Amino acid sequence: MIPRYQTILFSVLLAASAVMGVVLWQLRDRAHQRLLSNQDSAPTQAPQVAQAEQATLLVANDADSSLLTQVQSLPLSQDPGARARAILGKLLDLYAAPGAAHPVPGGANSIAQVFLMPAPNLESPSASPANPSDPTSPQLAVVNLTGSFAAAHPSGLETETLTLLSICGTLHANLPRVAQVRFLVDGQSRPTLAGHADLTRTYLTAAAPSEAARP
């Protein structure tokens, strides 16, 4: 048998909990209304659409292991990093298209980021890198690929090398200051792209097109 005073205490606590729940719900609604009233969701600025520009792509061809120059028109940002990412995205879109001469799944989303920074002196690593304020100083591009792109890339010396060389050549063709390229996958260094092409080294863009020379 439950004592009477315990029944009364339980009823009072239950009623107090219900009242507190109602009060909290009302406070939450008020706070939500206050936030909405402060937020002006009306559009005040038209979205920026970049001007379409010509970009030079070095497109790989598995049949003869060559890189062919192809000019495409696409909207490009003025920011060099975003510009590089858009151009490489277009290049990988071509590879992901049906019937591509160098089929690689993934497309534009495979380029996570492109970072541009002063190029280190490879001859003497202790020397200071190029002056970033100098508009003619060489740059290092760090291309961060997605893990899904690397996982889906066809395996083979030729196909992996062509992908890397076409990226290096395309970067240099559109951003002539880019003299060196390094590759990351999901922000981490990785030994190879898909088991063959070396990702631990710095690629020199000046050598890229000639490295895939035909016999």
Next chain:
Amino acid sequence: MPSTKPMLNGLVAAVAAVGLAGSITVAQQAPPAPAPPPARFVVVLDAAHGGDDPGGKLSGGEAEKSLTLALSVRLRSLLAARGIQVVTTRESDSTLDLDRRAEIANRARAQACLSLHASESGSGIHLFVSSLPPAQPGRVAAWKTAQAASVTRSLALAGTLNSALLHAGISVTLARANLPAVDSMTCPAVAVELAPESAHSSGSSQPTPEPLDDPAYQARVAEALAAALLEWRTEVHQP
């Protein structure tokens, strides 16, 4: 110097003969020095991948590591039958890192090193030489760029392989690339990548596909590579 002792023996015999007879005609009667033994010619075959590293996945579900091992075994037999000493980096499905492969090749002091690969991309045979810039051989070579001193000879070896493969009717692509295992080798080294071939059979304008797992295609490639290495042995032994 294997040829020093026979030459010294001949010289001693000649001096003894001159001392006895005091005439140059006697010296001419001395037994001729035996011909120097043929120089050692070693080929290293590196079947890429293996063990935990299957390499690429080929048509029919076969792993690249199996095909490279099969090609290595076939080529080793052909070369051994032609009297060429062969060193292989692996004889079974074992894991071997890239540094260990280069160590085996460098210890063998080989005159030719072939790194064997396979891929479903492209067609014919892809020959890759290291993209390191050529350098003069020095007393000490950096591990990751040891191939630089042999790049010129590697390009010559690739040219010999190219000629033999074309002569066998197999299409070839030559290129240069960063090749981590090959870059640490001190021998003339070429990476050979086998891809499906589209051969034109006689009497037909349509190309006949030759898949990677076709034993006849693999045998044709192995024969051409063996012929090329025989030719390379002749070039290496020319003064």
